[in-house]
Amino acid sequence: AQSVAQPEDQVNVAEGNPLTVKCTYSVSGNPYLFWYVQYPNRGLQFLLKYITGDNLVKGSYGFEAEFNKSQTSFHLKKPSALVSDSALYFCAVRESNNQGGKLIFGQGTELSVKP
Amino acid sequence: GAVVSQHPSRVICKSGTSVKIECRSLDFQATTMFWYRQFPKQSLMLMATSNEGSKATYEQGVEKDKFLINHASLTLSTLTVTSAHPEDSSFYICSARDYRGPYEQYFGPGTRLTVT
Numbered sequence: 001a002q003s004v005a006q007p008e009d010q011v012n013v014a015e016g017n018p019l020t021v022k023c024t025y026s027v028s029g030n031p032y033l034f035w036y037v038q039y040p041n042r043g044l045q046f047l048l049k050y051i052t053g054d055n056l057v058k059g060s061y062g063f064e065a066e067f068n069k070s071q072t073s074f075h076l077k078k079p080s081a082l083v084s085d086s087a088l089y090f091c092a093v094r095e096s097n098n099q100g101g102k103l104i105f106g107q108g109t110e111l112s113v114k115p
Numbered sequence: 116g117a118v119v120s121q122h123p124s125r126v127i128c129k130s131g132t133s134v135k136i137e138c139r140s141l142d143f144q145a146t147t148m149f150w151y152r153q154f155p156k157q158s159l160m161l162m163a164t165s166n167e168g169s170k171a172t173y174e175q176g177v178e179k180d181k182f183l184i185n186h187a188s189l190t191l192s193t194l195t196v197t198s199a200h201p202e203d204s205s206f207y208i209c210s211a212r213d214y215r216g217p218y219e220q221y222f223g224p225g226t227r228l229t230v231t
Contacts (some may be wrong), residue, residue, distance in 0.1 A: 036222070043121075043208050044159075044222040090158065102149065103220060107158045 002027045004093050006106035013081045013113050021076040021109045023065075023091030033074040034092040034103065035065055044090065050074060061085070081113045117143050119211050121223035128199055128230055136194045136226045138209030144189035145211035149220070150182075153206045165192050189214070199230040 003026045013019045025031055032051055036044040048059025055067040065076045074091060091106040118141040128134050138148060146167050151159040163179075165171040165186035173179045181203075183195040192211075196203055210222040 034220075041206070041225065041227065043119075043224040044210075046219070046221070049219075088156070102161055102164060105158045108156070110156070 002093055002095060002104045004091050004104055004106035006089075006091055006109045008109050009107075010110045010112065013111070015083050015113055015115050016080050019078050019081040019085070019111065019113070021089050021091075021111060023074045023076065023106055024072050025074060025091070025093040026072060027093055027095045029095045031074075032094045033065075033067060034094075035059065035063070035074075035076050036090045036092065038088045038090065038108075047076070047089075081111075083113050083115055086111055086113045117141075117211075117213060117219065117221040119209065119221045119223040121207075121209055121226050123226060124224060125227045126229070128228070130200055130230055131198055133195055133197045134199055134228060136196075136207055136209075136228075138192045138194070138211070138223050140190045140211040140213075140221070143211075143213045143215070143221075145192075146189065146214040147212040148186055148192040149210045149212075150184060150192075150194050151208045151210070153208060153225075155206075159208060162194075196228065199228070201230045204228055204230045 005024045034049045035047040038044050047063050048057050050057045050067045058064045063078050089109050092103040094103050120139045122137045148165050150162045153159050162177045163171045163173045165184045167186050171184035186192040206225050208225045210220050212220050
């Protein structure tokens with residue numbers, strides 16, 4: 001069965017510092033991996049995805065994520081955090097060989113960036 | 116980019132009444148749409164998957180007679196909460212998958228339902 005774990009409920013970072021939001025996954029086949037961001041009372045906005053190819057994926061708003069197959073991880077990173085990055089972040093996975101398959105979401109990590 | 120809209124964004128209804136939420140893909144055709152429920156500061160819980168022209172597939176524990184889903188066209192899916200109760204109050208989010216690609220899933224802005 002597919003699963004996603006985001007081990008940190010909350011991450012606190014000072015503005016200008018690098019940030020990392022952790023995600024590990026479990027699938028039986030090859031994974032499709034996604035990061036989404038949610039602002040209060042809003043839907044999810046797509047940040048980036050890993051399908052195949054280069055393990056370092058660059059996405060929206062300066063975010064990037066690194067796919068690590070041996071550690072089954074897909075951590076989200078940004079070199080310099082902004083206060084406006086404060087939001088709820090979700091990692092999600094789907095098995096690549098299941099075209100109709102559903103996304104499985106992690107429990108979310110609340111990122112707080114202080115000035 | 117692909118846009119998914121939801122209507123209404125907020126609704127307050129009385130206990131026992133029914134509420135319909137619409138989800139539209141505005142600039143693409145969606146063979147598959149998903150309905151999620153989200154409690155405050157929690158993850159998204161998938162309620163059901165709907166494919167255009169066929170019956171929705173409900174997740175375990177979701178009452179299909181209470182949460183009626185219709186996906187009558189490639190751009191519209193509706194969720195009707197029947198005989199709503201206060202415990203149905205939640206944030207409902209839909210998403211749509213573009214038929215041209217198996218990867219992307221686009222999310223609507225959500226509907227805040229409050230049942231009094």
